[in-house]
Amino acid sequence: MLEQARELALLSQDISRQIGLVIDRKGRPVMVVIGEHDAMLIPELTGFRTSAGRLRGVRFLLTRFGDAVITPEDLMDMVFLRLDSFxxxxxxxxxxxxLHWAHLLPPGAGDTPYMVHAPRPWDRVxxxxxxxxxxxxxxxxxxxQRIETGAREGNALLVSxxxxPKPVQKSRLxxxxxxANTAGLEVVGRIVQRVARVNPKHILGKGKLxxxxxxxxxxxxxxxxxxxELSPTQMRNLSRLTERKILDRTQLILDxxxxxAVTKAGKLQVELAQLGYTLPRLVGKSRAMSRLAGGIGGRGPGETKLEMDRRKIRNRIxxxxxxxxxxxxxxxxTRASRARAGVPIVALIGYTNAGKSTLLNTLTHSGVLAENKLFATLDPTSRRLRFPRDRExxxxxxxxxxxxxxxDLKEAFMATLEELEVADLLVQVADASHPEVEAQVAAVDAILAELGVHEIPRIxxxxxNDLVDDARRxxxxxxxxxxxFVSAKHRPSLAPLVEAVLARLP
Incomplete structure (x- = not known):
């Protein structure tokens, strides 16, 4: 180490440039980086560890002229590159x-996520x-827990x-x-950051990142x-700063x-929405993505692979x-045929996870998927229901x-709601136990107005109701x-609803 430091200092002085060494855990220099006199750009450390749950397995040693110190930028590089130390x-x-050096800290070990050690004479380290x-x-x-799996099976950190105000952000989280739970992720942490202005490049400042x-x-x-929803620019910049998978709310809903999606139409609608979201965010993250591609069928020898990908997506759309x-x-x-048959159509609508599928199952004794998850139902499901007095x-x-x-989801979402256009009655289901029930009802009202079906009779x-106390009710x-007020799981509680539906039918 001592001889290495002396030679590095002499060489740096001779060329009047900063020199950086990437050193592995056996103490061997595995990469040399030459900077400017007063600046250093650390390249991508390809070929080293990339597992999201571990350090990179290398440390970085940098020469700097004068009695230099570790800067905030050095600390950011250490964090984002997951270096053993800087x-x-x-x-x-x-x-x-x-010699000045710093390293990351285990959770809860300090006020900052890293420790910067007091400088020591170079020969006494x-x-x-x-x-x-x-x-x-x-x-x-x-x-x-160390992560070895993909996004669907991985631990997730949620960020607002x-x-x-923070209470609003916490509710949205x-x-x-x-x-996230519905998508198969396990939430292990949350971060709420209230800002005067959202950073248009990275959404957060580099220190917070x-x-x-x-x-x-x-x-x-x-x-x-x-x-x-992250903008294409924010998504690109965040992806460059970390090797972790970056998702936003839209991607989660798309997933x-x-x-x-079960039916052919549902799957096609989802794919269309996914491609519409992906197209403006298509980014070449490696040199391979920008290599030239030519040959028969191409627009010309100058078309890049990225451009080809974009053109394929547009054709698929x-x-x-x-x-x-x-x-x-x-x-x-099919809907016109139903209308001619003269059988009234009643559509169950409402905020996701309000209990619509459970209500359908209880009323019709059917087995439609009903889970305590968001968007358990995507494709419209219809069942015949016979009431007393021979009403069907x-x-x-x-x-x-x-x-x-x-x-990006609106077209796919609206297409699944075409059934509402011919409905004779809408039954709007809301979760009485949810603290944001008023906002959820308002959100449904807004979408119905956008669909142009807000004038259809509605209950x-x-x-x-079984989950709320008298005061909340x-x-x-x-x-x-x-x-x-009903409890979809308890059939006797549905009698008032049945009477209300019969009273409103033509």
């Missing part, structure tokens, strides 16, 4: 002077950097960044957590999910839609739209609504005085 060797008149890194990894493994990365490392997180148009014509004919209806379950539906049903009843 050290700065100050060089005075061609000789090594002092006796730290075992390898033992220090291995000890840190052991602690990280003990406190946070916005100008809204609750819904995001439900979405570094804290986020350290927290993700400490908890063995493979996936970071942002509440709201859930993809899991729950065009094909999907054509196929969906044909399927919609078929569904329209077609009862249709529809996809659950959600606030601030992402633009508001407050479900999950009174509060909700005062807000929605015309609502019918």
């Amino acid at each position: 050290a700065v060797l100050s060089v005075l008149e061609g000789m090594p002077f002092r 006796d730290t075992d950097f390898t033992a220090q890194a291995e000890s840190l990894e052991e602690e990280l493994a003990r406190t946070g 960044v916005g100008t809204e 609750d819904e995001l957590a439900d979405l 570094a804290e986020l990365e350290v927290l993700a490392l400490q908890h063995g997180v493979a996936v970071i999910v942002f509440e709201g 859930i839609f993809a899991q729950h 065009s094909l999907l739209k054509g196929e969906l148009k044909r399927l919609r014509k078929h569904r329209h004919a 209806i077609i009862l249709t379950d529809t996809v659950g609504f959600i606030r601030e539906l992402p633009e 508001l049903v407050m479900n999950k 009174e509060v909700v009843a005062n807000i929605f005085p015309r609502a019918v």
Whole structure:
């Protein structure tokens, strides 16, 4: 180490440039980086460890002229590159002077996610950097599960960044957590950051992003999910700063839609929405993505692979739209046939996870998937239901609504709600036990207005009555005085709803 430091300082002085060494845990330099006199750009460390739950397995030693110190930028590089440690060797008149170094800390070990050690004379440093890194990894493994799987099976960190008050952000993270759970993620942490202005490039400042990365490392997180929708620029920049999978709320909903689509139309609609979201965010993350591609069938020898990918997506979007148009014509004919048969159509609508499928199952003795998850139902499901006095209806379950539906999902979402256009009656199901029930009802009202079906007769049903106490029931009843309170799991409680439906049918 001493001889290495002396030679490095002399060489750096001779060429008047900063020199960086990437050193493995056996103490061997495995990469040399030459910078400018007063600047250093660390390249991508390809070929080294990439597991999301571990350190990189290398440390970085940098020469810097004068009695230099470790800068905030150095610390950010250490965090985002997951280096074992970062050290700065100050060089005075061609000789090594002092060594400054820093390393990450295990969770809860300090006020900051890293420790910056006091500088020491370069020839009096006796730290075992390898033992220090291995000890840190052991602690990280003990406190946070190492991630080896993909996003669907991985641990997730949820992040809300916005100008809204923190209680509003926390409520939205609750819904995001439900979405994450439905998508198959395990939420291991949440971060709420209220800002005066959202950073248009990275959504967060670099310092906060570094804290986020350290927290993700400490908890063995493979996936970071942002509440709201990230712009293409934010998605690209975040993906460059971390090797963890970056998702936003839209991607999470798309993933859930993809899991729950059953019919051909549902699958086509989801694919169309996914491609619409992906196209503006298509990014070449490696040199391979920008290599030239030529040959028969290409537009020319100058077309890049990225451009080819974009063109393939546009062609696929065009094909999907054509196929969906044909399927919609078929569904329209089916609905027209039902209308001619004179059987009234009653559509169950409402915020996702309000209990619509459970209500359908209880009323019709059917086995439609009903889970305590968001968007358990995606494709419309219809069942015949015979009431007393020889009245018969077609009862249709529809996809659950959600606030601030992402633009890329609207077309697919609206297509699944075409059944509402011919409905004679809408039964709007809401979760009486949900703290945001008023906002959820308002979100459904807004979507119905956007669909142009808000004038269809409607009955508001407050479900999950068994989960609320008398005080809560009174509060909700005062807000929605015309609502019918039921518990979809308990058939006897549905009698008032049945009477209300019969009274409103033509």
